[in-house]
Amino acid sequence: MSDHDLHLISFESCPYVERSRIVLEEKGVDYDLSFIDLDDKPEWFLEISPRGKVPVLEVDDTPIFESSVINEMLEELYPEPAMFPQDPVSRAEARAWIVYNSDVLMGPAYLLMIDKNADENRESLRSGLERVDQELGEHPGRYFLGDDFGLVDAVYAPLFTRWEAMTKLGHGDLLDGLDELRDYGHALLERPSVQAARYDDLTEAVLAYSEG
Ligand SMILES: N[C@@H](CCC(=O)N[C@@H](CS)C(=O)NCC(=O)O)C(=O)O
Structure with a gap:
């Protein structure tokens, strides 16, 4: 269930990546996952990650960085199940x-x-x-x-x-x-x-x- 292609760029032990993966799992959406070496960041990654940090979630061709921003965007793209209080x-x-x-x-x-x-x-x-x-x-x-x-x-x-x-x-x-x-x-x-x-x-x- 996804009308977007989602690709999460990750690092194995990163807690911020894990935050976004949990939201993706809660929402039940399909996503691709890649791991990079933070000690040897690929050039393509530095081009799409302004702070050189993971996670980056590519939404179709648009890279989104910052786990909290990624998570709020996922909540808006996939409102069910709701993960933010209404009030x-x-x-x-x-x-x-x-x-x-x-x-x-x-x-x-x-x-x-x-x-x-x-x-x-x-x-x-x-x-x-x-x-x-x-x-x-x-x-x-x-x-x-x-x-x-x-x-x-x-x-x-x-x-x-x-x-x-x-x-x-x-x-x-x-x-x-x-x-x-x-x-x-x-x-x-x-x-x-x-x-x-x-x-x-x-x-x-x-x-x-x-x-x-
Ligand atoms: N505020 C960022 C923090 C992300 C972050 O610090 N990621 C670490 C890995 S856990 C990173 O990519 N560090 C690489 C670096 O700073 O060069 C977020 O919430 O996404």
């Missing part, structure tokens, strides 16, 4: 927690993965996660904003698909006492779209990346 205030909440994930959690999580300033980044990530745990307590239901899986959940799932790797790297106690977050993580990992979007050898790919 503008709840929609803004979803967008705000997406920005929070990118701005507050992803930085320290990435630096921890490559073991840069481990203590400092563990503390930053932990305090960012505590705030999410608190917020989840305000929204009863299986997912971030309730019982419907949405774009905000597609953005939080890659944190949990990387948890096995984080544990192997010695950072596994970060969820200690954060029961809302732990339950949320389990619910996300059970979601078929999250399982389908996960790169097959993700833990190995993350560990290999972390070793440089």
Whole structure:
């Protein structure tokens, strides 16, 4: 089901790629997937990716970059199943927690993965996660904003698909006492779209990346 040709340009261990794959899987659309080597970016890729980053989703002949923009476009192109709340205030909440994930959690999580300033980044990530745990307590239901899986959940799932790797790297106690977050993580990992979007050898790919 797709009236567009979709081609997602990816890198194995990239959480931002995974966000968009989850949305594509939820929408049930066909797409082609290619992997590139970020240490040796092909010329054709640099031509279509202004920041030299993945994901890029080619929609017919138009390359779209930035995972959040890609995901909102997919929501507009394929409205079913709906992944954004209808009400503008709840929609803004979803967008705000997406920005929070990118701005507050992803930085320290990435630096921890490559073991840069481990203590400092563990503390930053932990305090960012505590705030999410608190917020989840305000929204009863299986997912971030309730019982419907949405774009905000597609953005939080890659944190949990990387948890096995984080544990192997010695950072596994970060969820200690954060029961809302732990339950949320389990619910996300059970979601078929999250399982389908996960790169097959993700833990190995993350560990290999972390070793440089
Ligand atoms: N804000 C971007 C971030 C994408 C991003 O940082 N991708 C990383 C891989 S996970 C990348 O392509 N890095 C290559 C580089 O910066 O040279 C998004 O949401 O799409």
